[in-house]
Amino acid sequence: MKHLLSLLIAVFFCGIVSAQTVADSVLRANMEAELALSYIRPVVKPVAPDSADVKRLEHKSFWRASAEVVGLNMGVWAFDRYVQKGEFAYISWNTVKENFKHGFEWDNDHLSTNIFAHPYNGSMYYNAGRSNGFNFWQSSLFAIGGSAMWEMFMEKEYPSTNDIIATPIGGTAIGEVFYRTSDLVLDDRSWGGERLGREVAAFVISPMRGFTRIVTGRAWERRPTSGRRFGTPPVRLSFSLGSRMLLFHDGRNYSKAGLTGRVNIEYGNKFSGHTRYPYDYFTLLVDLDVMKTQPVLSRLEIKGRLLSKEIFDSKSGHVSVGLYQHFDFMDSDTISDSGNNHLQECLVPYKLGIPASLGGGTVARYTHDAQWQVEGFAHVNAVFLGGILTDFYRNYHRNYNWGSGFSLKGGFHWFNHALGLNAGANARFYRIYTLKGCELDYLEYPDLLEPNVQGDKCNTSFINLNLHCNYRIWKKLYATVMFDWYRRYSHYLELNLKDAGEMYPAASPIFTSDQIGLKLMLTYNL
Numbered sequence: 001m002k003h004l005l006s007l008l009i010a011v012f013f014c015g016i017v018s019a020q021t022v023a024d025s026v027l028r029a030n031m032e033a034e035l036a037l038s039y040i041r042p043v044v045k046p047v048a049p050d051s052a053d054v055k056r057l058e059h060k061s062f063w064r065a066s067a068e069v070v071g072l073n074m075g076v077w078a079f080d081r082y083v084q085k086g087e088f089a090y091i092s093w094n095t096v097k098e099n100f101k102h103g104f105e106w107d108n109d110h111l112s113t114n115i116f117a118h119p120y121n122g123s124m125y126y127n128a129g130r131s132n133g134f135n136f137w138q139s140s141l142f143a144i145g146g147s148a149m150w151e152m153f154m155e156k157e158y159p160s161t162n163d164i165i166a167t168p169i170g171g172t173a174i175g176e177v178f179y180r181t182s183d184l185v186l187d188d189r190s191w192g193g194e195r196l197g198r199e200v201a202a203f204v205i206s207p208m209r210g211f212t213r214i215v216t217g218r219a220w221e222r223r224p225t226s227g228r229r230f231g232t233p234p235v236r237l238s239f240s241l242g243s244r245m246l247l248f249h250d251g252r253n254y255s256k257a258g259l260t261g262r263v264n265i266e267y268g269n270k271f272s273g274h275t276r277y278p279y280d281y282f283t284l285l286v287d288l289d290v291m292k293t294q295p296v297l298s299r300l301e302i303k304g305r306l307l308s309k310e311i312f313d314s315k316s317g318h319v320s321v322g323l324y325q326h327f328d329f330m331d332s333d334t335i336s337d338s339g340n341n342h343l344q345e346c347l348v349p350y351k352l353g354i355p356a357s358l359g360g361g362t363v364a365r366y367t368h369d370a371q372w373q374v375e376g377f378a379h380v381n382a383v384f385l386g387g388i389l390t391d392f393y394r395n396y397h398r399n400y401n402w403g404s405g406f407s408l409k410g411g412f413h414w415f416n417h418a419l420g421l422n423a424g425a426n427a428r429f430y431r432i433y434t435l436k437g438c439e440l441d442y443l444e445y446p447d448l449l450e451p452n453v454q455g456d457k458c459n460t461s462f463i464n465l466n467l468h469c470n471y472r473i474w475k476k477l478y479a480t481v482m483f484d485w486y487r488r489y490s491h492y493l494e495l496n497l498k499d500a501g502e503m504y505p506a507a508s509p510i511f512t513s514d515q516i517g518l519k520l521m522l523t524y525n526l
Contacts, residue, residue, distance in 0.1 A: 019352045019518075025270055049231035057229045059295020060133035064215070068128035068208060069146040077154045095156045104151075105452035106436075107160040108396040111387050113172070115329050115353030116300065118163050122147055123178055129210035130179045135171075136278040143168035143175065163386045164404055170355030173302045173327040175206075177277045180230060180267060182206040188218070188227030195220075212320075212330045233280070235266075236266040240480055242521030244289060246332075248349055248514070258291025260298075260519055270363050273310035277323075281305040295331045303379075318365045326407070328354040330464065332486070332515060348389060349515035350488045353431065356384040357407060372416040377426075379409040386432045388462060389488060391422050391511045393438060393455040401455030403434040411466075420472025430462040437494065438495040449468055461489040476525045484517040 081089035107114070112305045125146030128140030147167040151159035182202040190198055198221050203210025206314040214220040218227070226232075268281035275281075308322030323522035330346035359381030367373040411426025437457020465485045470478040490511045 002517040027032075040256060045232070046234045047226075047232040049228060050073050050224060051227045053225050053227055053231075054229060056499040057227075058133050058135075062132075064212070065132035065134065065142055066145075067144055068132075068212065068317050069125050072124055072128070072208070073146060073150050073154055076150075083119060089154075091156055095346070096153050099152050099155075099159050104161040104164065106160045106162055106402055106454055107157070107470045110397040111351050111353050111400050112295065112297070112331060113330075113357050113397070114162055114166060115387060116297065118167045119170025119174050119327070119355050122167035123175030123206075124168075124171075124208045125168070126175030127173050127179055127206050128212075130175065130211040131206070131212040136176060139171045139175070139226065140168060143171045147171070162387075168357035169384070171325055173304055173325055173355075173384045175304055176281060177284050177305065178206040179209060179283075180279060181227050181265070181284075182209050182296075183230050184225055184232065184235065188221065188223040188225065191222055195222075228465065230280075232377075235268075237526040238262075238264045238523055239255060239526075240264070240521040240523040242480070242519060244291065244315070245518045246291075246294075247516040247518075248347075253278050256291060256293070256295065257288060260521065262290045262521070262523075263288075268305075270305075271313075271320065271365055272308070272435065273313065273320060274308065275305070276307040279304045294331055297329075298331055300329040301329070302437075303430075314432070316367050321360065321362045324359060324379060324381075326354065326357040326359065326362045326379070328352065328357065329363050329409075329484070348399065349513045350462065350486050351389040353367075353387040353409065354383055354385075354430070357381045357386075358384070359407075361409075371418045372414065374412060374414050376412040377410065379407075381407045381409070383407055383430065383432065386430065388430070388432045388460045389490075389513075390456050390460075391490065392492065393453075396456075401432070401458055401460065403454055403458075403460070405434040405443040407431070420478075421470070423466070423467075423469040427466070428462075428464045432460045432462070434458045457493045459491045459493065463487045463489075478520070478523040479526065480521040480523045481517040482517075482521070484519075486515045486517070488513045 057298045059378050065390040077089055077091070081091075082085045122143045126139050128146070129142035130136075134142070147164055147366045151164055151169075182205040184207065185198050185202045187195075187198055199210065199213070202213070210219070218256060234421065240262040241262075242260060243257060245257045248254045249298060263284070263286045265284040267279075267283070270281050272281065282302065282304040285301040286297070288296055290296070302325075304325045306323045307318050307327060309320075310320045312319040330350065332349050332351065359379055361379035364376045365373060366375075369458050383405045385402065385404060387402055390401045391401060393399070393401060408429040409426070411424060413422065413424035415422045434454045435459055436454040438453045438455065463486070466482065468480065468482040473479050488511075492511070494508070
């Protein structure tokens with residue numbers, strides 16, 4: 001089983017790369033027509049890409065891209081070895097041979113490390129290819145190669161099954177979002193302070209692209225065109241800032257409050273009809289909290305369209321179906337100062353990370369008149385790899401199970417432009433199956449030494465229900481009220497608690513946790 005997920009992902013990527021690709025020039029020919037259909041009120045006027053920019057930026061440099069991937073790995077290793085002096089960085093030919101001999105196993109890093117930090121690193125491998133002229137699918141191969149190099153050669157620890165999946169696939173999602181976002185910032189026609197600010201901002205968003213522009217001299221080269229690979233597609237951008245209250249309903253009713261912020265980007269036209277150009281439409285949602293005991297990054301969601309087909313289109317309605325890549329990360333921590341042992345429900349209400357997910361989806365729109373309209377969506381996804389909170393397994397920094405399964409997503413959004421009011425609801429359901437569980441008695445969990453397991457053998461469901469309402473109070477400024485309900489339901493299989501007293505059944509216990517979140521924010525729509 002330990003190589004099964006890796007094999008499935010490799011087969012998936014090889015199949016996609018070997019499939020027929022559509023020429024970028026053909027797709028660009030339809031872009032102006034697609035922009036005319038967009039309902040999005042863009043930050044700036046949409047502009048189709050200039051053919052001179054596209055030709056220049058699609059020039060491929062394999063050796064430079066490969067050198068950037070290798071150089072990134074060498075630089076990170078050198079920092080770990082000579083600055084941090086991490087034990088895992090003391091590598092030799094013997095450690096490399098041992099890695100190949102032993103093979104892959106599940107690791108025990110923090111969920112945020114495995115689900116966010118490693119895919120972020122994968123995004124830089126990806127953008128080494130993307131910024132050197134390669135397309136979406138070709139650049140994903142650089143993410144796979146960079147991750148494989150690190151796992152097999154650059155660490156003393158055995159190569160990680162979850163990393164070789166999460167790093168390239170999650171890195172592809174994050175990398176394409178960062179690449180396209182940085183493309184919006186750049187403008188080769190600018191100069192002076194404006195040019196410096198644009199280049200710095202693009203470097204921060206996509207470091208590997210910024211580095212490539214410096215190496216090639218594009219960072220200071222002034223040209224008569226913008227230098228954007230995708231022109232200026234329709235984009236909706238909003239920023240929210242306010243307060244968040246958390247309530248943990250487990251019989252003790254703990255609560256906590258603090259500051260919260262949200263960044264929401266909708267890129268491209270979701271109702272563009274037929275398209276086979278990956279990520280010409282995507283959404284990015286980032287939630288940040290300033291709250292004691294809570295993680296700063298509490299939520300990160302990416303939904304990128306890979307292809308779509310129009311089913312119905314008229315003046316009043318539209319329906320299309322498509323294939324989408326999903327990246328989901330939801331993190332919370334204990335909101336209680338009480339202690340907890342291995343025979344109690346975990347005081348952390350939920351943790352969820354889905355770096356590798358793919359599925360079909362449909363979007364629909366109905367416009368009643370010029371005043372209001374309703375949009376809806378539904379998605380069914382296969383989860384190739386996911387991590388979700390467990391009540392029992394504890395090893396190093398790990399308090400979650402690895403597994404695979406599926407997810408369901410759906411919702412609607414209602415707009416009334418005359419009233420300056422919009423509201424909506426959406427729901428997410430995840431089902432994660434942990435197959436390679438630990439077969440130890442509960443009393444041995446505090447001293448668990450065997451790391452090569454997915455966690456507790458468990459079937460876990462996770463639900464998130466969101467309700468939100470926005471009311472315009474001044475021009476582009478809105479008052480936002482948002483309600484979230486999170487529920488985790490974990491059924492532990494073959495777990496023996498017969499010596500734990502009367503508080504739990506003898507075997508296969510079920511644990512649940514709930515959290516309610518309320519946000520009051522001001523939202524500014526650019």
